[in-house]
Amino acid sequence: MRSITILAALCAATALTACGTDQREDTSDKGSATAAETKAAEGITALTGPQIINRAIKTTKSATSLTIDMDGIVDGDPVKYHMSSDSKGECTGSMTIGDGTVRLIKTGHTAYMKYDAAFWRAQGGADGEAAAKMIGDRWTKADASGADAKDLTAMCDSDQLLAGFSAADNIARKGRAATVDGRSAITVTESDGDETYTAYVATEGKPYLLKLVTKGGKEPGTLRFDDFDRPVEAKAPTGDIVDLDTLGD
Numbered sequence: 001m002r003s004i005t006i007l008a009a010l011c012a013a014t015a016l017t018a019c020g021t022d023q024r025e026d027t028s029d030k031g032s033a034t035a036a037e038t039k040a041a042e043g044i045t046a047l048t049g050p051q052i053i054n055r056a057i058k059t060t061k062s063a064t065s066l067t068i069d070m071d072g073i074v075d076g077d078p079v080k081y082h083m084s085s086d087s088k089g090e091c092t093g094s095m096t097i098g099d100g101t102v103r104l105i106k107t108g109h110t111a112y113m114k115y116d117a118a119f120w121r122a123q124g125g126a127d128g129e130a131a132a133k134m135i136g137d138r139w140t141k142a143d144a145s146g147a148d149a150k151d152l153t154a155m156c157d158s159d160q161l162l163a164g165f166s167a168a169d170n171i172a173r174k175g176r177a178a179t180v181d182g183r184s185a186i187t188v189t190e191s192d193g194d195e196t197y198t199a200y201v202a203t204e205g206k207p208y209l210l211k212l213v214t215k216g217g218k219e220p221g222t223l224r225f226d227d228f229d230r231p232v233e234a235k236a237p238t239g240d241i242v243d244l245d246t247l248g249d
Contacts, residue, residue: 044207049172049188056188056201056209061162063208063228067093068161072214072221083155084227089144090234091156098122106156107234111149112241114139139237142244149244177203180210181226193217 044052060066065086072079083093083104094103100119105112120132142148144156155161175187178200185200195217200210212223 044201045174045177045186045203047174049174049190050170052174052186052201052207053170053172053188053199056199056207057165059207060209060225060228061159061165063158065227065229065232066158066225067227067230069224069226070221072223073219074221076218079221081155084230084232084234085156085158085161086232087157087159089153089157090232091153092232092234093155095152095155102152104152104155105234105237106144106149106153107236109144110141110236111144111153111156112139112141112237113149113152114237135242138240138242140242140244146245172199180224183210185210 044055047055065084067084068081070079070081077098078096080096081093083091083095085091085093090107092105094101096102097119100122101116102119103114114137115131115135116137117132120135121128123131140148144150144153170190172188172190175189175198178185178187180200180202184203186203188199188201190197193216196215198213198215200212202208202210206228208228209225211225214220214222
């Protein structure tokens with residue numbers, strides 16, 4: 001089944017976050033943010049660019065849940081993604097690759113997926129056409145760790161989603177004040193070849209990472225982060241559900 005892991009897309013979205021584990025950590029701002037540091041983020045504007053982005057990464061990774069929206073290009077395809085997930089692995093949302101869309105709900109050890117006809121046909125060949133006709137617009141379900149769901153459910157754990165974001169050495173430049181959906185923020189930018197990465201960090205409340213924008217290069221796009229620490233309402237759908245684990249038995 002043709003799919004995408006948002007983990008790779010997140011890492012590709014910005015160089016500011018030093019994706020991966022092979023880079024040296026910035027020890028000048030090491031450790032989790034204290035209550036005094038996160039009670040009000042206004043003081044973050046006095047920090048340097050590298051300190052701002054590193055603080056934002058640590059604060060964002062401390063959230064027990066969040067919602068991520070993505071609109072960009074990955075592997076040459078337009079991708080739109082909306083997912084609310086928590087550190088327990090619960091999630092609910094949707095993803096569109098090209099013209100095909102899949103809705104996803106994961107609760108407990110079960111993943112529920114609803115594919116539209118365009119998504120099935122994008123798999124190519126007779127199998128895609130057959131699946132579109134047989135399953136139609138019904139929900140499907142599968143073991144969350146099984147072959148039919150594991151690529152999608154990799155996007156369901158907020159801790160896993162942010163694991164590739166590490167506070168590390170960088171040459172980010174502090175920029176202007178801005179707003180993201182009405183929230184006050186400060187921008188931090190960095191360039192790599194023909195790509196420019198801009199992060200928007202909250203300056204009110206906790207210094208969360210609110211938005212990441214990539215311009216230029218082969219995979220431009222925008223990531224938005226919201227709903228920090230809010231409960232994820234992942235409820236199993238009802239009605240006629242196709243059990244993918246039993247097909248072909």
